[in-house]
Amino acid sequence: MARSLDGLVLAPVADQAPGQVGTRTRFAYHQRDGEVWAEYAGGDVVRGYLVGTRTEDRLDFRYVQLKQDGTTSSGHCMSTVVDLPDGRVRLEESWEWESQRGSGTSVVEQLPGLG
Structure with missing residues (x-):
């Protein structure tokens, strides 16, 4: 199993x-x-939370967020944890909104020197 995510800070590699x-x-x-x-x-997110489970290199979680315009939204995400050659962690994600229409994929990576 890839290393623990505890204490890591990650960021998307591209804008959605x-x-x-x-x-x-x-x-x-x-x-x-x-x-x-x-x-x-x-960015456009004032505050967000995610909670879920990890089994080996797979994450399964729900997320909810408050946006700058005062609206809220929620969804479901499945992610694969990948150890990068430089020692950082990447999450390869497949997500779907539950409170609105839309789905997609994204990648978040551990920021260098953080966590």
Whole structure:
């Protein structure tokens, strides 16, 4: 299994659609045994939370966020944890909104020197 996500700070490698997470969003991850959770904010997101489980290199979590325009949204995400050659961690994600239409894929990576 890839190393623990506990204490790591990750960020998207590319911007998503307006009103969603983007390269200015930071995710502060926590992990205890098979539990995973994170707080996130930045860009169009004022505050967001995710909570779920980890089995080997797979994450399964729900997320909810408050956006700059005062709206909230929520969804489901499945991610694969990948150890990068330079020692950082990458999450390759497949997500789907549950509170609105839309789905897609994204990649977040550990920021160098953080976590």
